[in-house]
Amino acid sequence: MKQLIVSCESSTIQAALLEGRKLVEYDAQHPIDTQRAGSIYLGRVVNVLPGMQAAFVDIGLTKNAFLYIDDVLPVHIQKQPKTKPPIGDLLTPGQKVLVQVVKDPEGSKGARITTHFSIPGRWLVYMPGAGYTAVSRKIEADEEKARLKAAADSLRSGEEGLILRTVSEGRSEEELRRDLLDLREIWALVEQRAASAAAPSCVYQDLELLPRLARDVITDDVLEIRVNDAAVCDGLRGLLKQRSPELAARVQLDDGAEPLFERFGITEELARSMRRKVWLPSGGYLVIDPTEALTVIDVNTGRYTGTSSLEQTVFRTNLEAAAEIPRLLRLRNLRGIIIVDFIDMELPSHRERVLETMTEAVKKDRSKTVLLGWTKLGLLEITRKRK
Known part of the structure; x- marks a missing residue:
């Protein structure tokens, strides 16, 4: 059973998606937030870098955005030239260009942009x-x-x-x-x-939280939707009535005295799941380290000592990690390249079972997640699409 819990406190709207009462997705909209990814800008080319086949474009943010040649060529592969032309043949400094942000600015890097609009x-x-x-x-x-x-x-x-x-x-x-x-x-x-x-200048901004929930999150299998604010409740119902009237009836105003996130255990679970060290049910734990290039997840047995053999102890810990990691990828919105360092397993059947468990779990993710398989060092390579 899926439940969507929408909590409104002090001009901030928070939304939590539960599957079987387990927190799997979280989103929030604060008064000062401005989402970039998905928005479309009319930018101006600042400089062209022939050696990188790329250009930097001013779209009005603090840092110039990065535009690679593959994002300038036609999106349909049959319309692309057999040999990529120099970037200088396509873009010149001072030129206006309509672009869409595909990756928000992060760390020392500016936004990644494209002319392949979606x-x-x-x-x-x-x-x-x-x-x-x-x-x-x-x-x-x-x-x-x-x-x-x-x-x-x-x-x-x-x-x-x-x-x-x-x-x-x-x-x-x-x-x-x-x-x-x-x-x-x-x-x-x-x-x-x-x-x-x-x-x-910005010519199109992707939807705010409520329209995004109505468009992307609230599907036929979301059986319960609770909102603790009357105006937000009416707004969400109105959005759903336009396209899915049967779902609008599931939106219920919750006027309980206890805060919604506290009653459903969301606040506590959110805090636990966002830490660098996340404990598993048996006593093992994960260590999650995001970097600019990739995210590394390390699996450890921790306090779990098992009962029969080292291989079984390791196997159970890895199975729990394989079920938990896809949930954390969704909840924390980890994306790009992800490397998981499972504990070494001797039996090939155990490695296959761990991979099968993760394969089933990632099917629930709305973002495209690909398990590339094991490396020679026994690491599991994953890619998750940015959204």
């Missing part, structure tokens, strides 16, 4: 100029994939590109059409603003 809707992702249709890999039935692709192909026009999101499974062509019309209106507004805007 605007997510309820059922679709709209990609102007992409020229192809794709279906989420998480939709497993071949017949449903073919139906959705055929529907999208009949709806898209010209060089439009569409991705059928996982939640589009079972949706009618009419529902997809309405979603596409909304997304076309958004893109038309982006082009209109960009035509008259001065560079640098």
Whole structure:
């Protein structure tokens, strides 16, 4: 059972998604927050670096954004030249360029940007100029994939590109059409603003927390939605009624005296899960160290000494870690390259079981997570898409 708990305190909105009463996702919107990823800017090229095949673009942030040549060439591989041209043939200093942020500024690095635009809707992702249709890999039935692709192909026009999101499974062509019309209106507004805007300026900002919840988080399997603020409750119901009236009825105003996050144990669990050292049920623990290049997760037996053999002790600890790590990736929104140093196992069957456990667990993640397998040193390589 999935539950969504929305707590409103002092102009801050917090949202927690529970699966089987276990915290798996968390998001918050503070009054001073400004989300960058997903937003579209009219920028100005500051300088071009031929040796890096990249350019720095001023989009109005403290640090200039980074634009690589692959993000300037056409998104469709069939339209790309066989040999990449020099970046100087595509961009010149002072040139205006419309770009979308794909990675927020982090540490000493500026934002990563692209000209391959994508605007997510309820059922679709709209990609102007992409020229192809794709279906989420998480939709497993071949017949449903073919139906959705055929529907999208009949709806898209010209060089439009569409991705059928996982939640589009079972949706009618009419529902997809309405979603596409909304997304076309958004893109038309982006082009209109960009035509008259001065560079640098933001011409489109991705949705705030409540619309994102309605679009991305609240699906048919979210059976309970509790909100402790009447205005926010009405706003969320209104957003859901536009596309999923049956889900709007699940939004309930909670007027209990005890804070929602305290009653559901979210505050305590959030604090525990965000520490560098996270304990496992048996007494083992994880150490999580994010760096600019990648995130390293180390698995340790800790206080757990087992009862039969060292191999069984190690195997049980690793199994618990394999179930817990995918949850922490979602909750902490860890992304990019992730390396897990499991405790060494002697039996190949144990390594296979650990990998199977993680493979099943990452299927619940809305962000694309790929398990690349074991290295020669026994490390597990993972990549998780930035969102």
